[in-house]
Amino acid sequence: MKYYLVGYMYSGKTTFGWRLAADKGMDFLDLDQAFEQRYHYTVRDFFDRFGEQAFRQLETQLLHTTADLDNVVVSTGGGTPCHSGNMDFILTHGTAIYLQLTVDQLVQRALRSHRPRPAMRGLSEPEMHEKITRGLAERESIYLRAHIILDGVAPQLPC
Numbered sequence: 473m474k475y476y477l478v479g480y481m482y483s484g485k486t487t488f489g490w491r492l493a494a495d496k497g498m499d500f501l502d503l504d505q506a507f508e509q510r511y512h513y514t515v516r517d518f519f520d521r522f523g524e525q526a527f528r529q530l531e532t533q534l535l536h537t538t539a540d541l542d543n544v545v546v547s548t549g550g551g552t553p554c555h556s557g558n559m560d561f562i563l564t565h566g567t568a569i570y571l572q573l574t575v576d577q578l579v580q581r582a583l584r585s586h587r588p589r590p591a592m593r594g595l596s597e598p599e600m601h602e603k604i605t606r607g608l609a610e611r612e613s614i615y616l617r618a619h620i621i622l623d624g625v626a627p628q629l630p631c
Contacts, residue, residue: 480608
């Protein structure tokens with residue numbers, strides 16, 4: 473069994489992923505953390521130095537290394553399923569779970585975060601709201617392809 477968690481940044485994929493993995497007796501893999509360990513750059517530093525296209529290429533390669541894993545919960549980056557046919561890969565190789573939140577809920581989490589994401593750096597609350605509104609509008613149709621859609625505020629573990 474393999475679960476892939478998808479959703480916009482600040483949707484709680486990593487936190488929920490740890491809970492799900494512990495509850496199911498599974499391993500946990502955070503794709504962003506795995507990226508940082510493998511390439512010795514934070515995602516933010518890699519974006520700044522090499523750009524999004526280079527990041528997405530390596531992120532896709534890293535995602536594909538999960539094909540042969542079993543008994544694992546994989547937390548993807550917010551954009552992971554939206555590039556290079558990655559959602560098709562996810563749907564084929566495991567059970568996709570979308571942690572769904574509203575724009576307002578995502579903005580509030582972004583404002584409370586102690587680790588601001590590169591995309592939110594230096595933005596005011598109204599600017600964050602606008603950016604998340606646009607981003608979620610672009611991505612949600614992909615996230616909604618997931619096998620399971622959970623309320624991201626209080627997600628219940630799947631049976």
